[in-house]
Amino acid sequence: MALRTLSGGPIQGRMMTFAPTALWLDPHVGDLVIGDGLGNYSVAECADLDAPIGIVRSVSPDSRTIGIEILGDDCIVRVPYDGVVGLGNHVRADHTAGAGYVEAGGAVGLIVGIDLVPGFVDVYCA
Numbered sequence: 529m530a531l532r533t534l535s536g537g538p539i540q541g542r543m544m545t546f547a548p549t550a551l552w553l554d555p556h557v558g559d560l561v562i563g564d565g566l567g568n569y570s571v572a573e574c575a576d577l578d579a580p581i582g583i584v585r586s587v588s589p590d591s592r593t594i595g596i597e598i599l600g601d602d603c604i605v606r607v608p609y610d611g612v613v614g615l616g617n618h619v620r621a622d623h624t625a626g627a628g629y630v631e632a633g634g635a636v637g638l639i640v641g642i643d644l645v646p647g648f649v650d651v652y653c654a
Contacts, residue, residue: 562579614639615639
């Protein structure tokens, strides 16, 4: 069972183990991911404007296995943002600012907190 923080902080979602796609050689904690569809339990790093399915929370020493927090299942994930965001906005990947950044205007989650930690938004995913 995932650790739950109920005092205004993030609520962690379900963690699953995946493999990065063969072309993704440098996964890092905090990168946003999409389903790859080319391999079993394989994910790819989000490109600009993608709707992420998860965020990397751990990487094995050989970078062949990554732990992904799935954006769903009533979790609240804290991610850095770029540009102008507002409470109630949905988010999408903003690869121009960095692999782990989000911006307003997507179809994932709902922003419920801005700058509780400076430079980060809290996104509720159902």
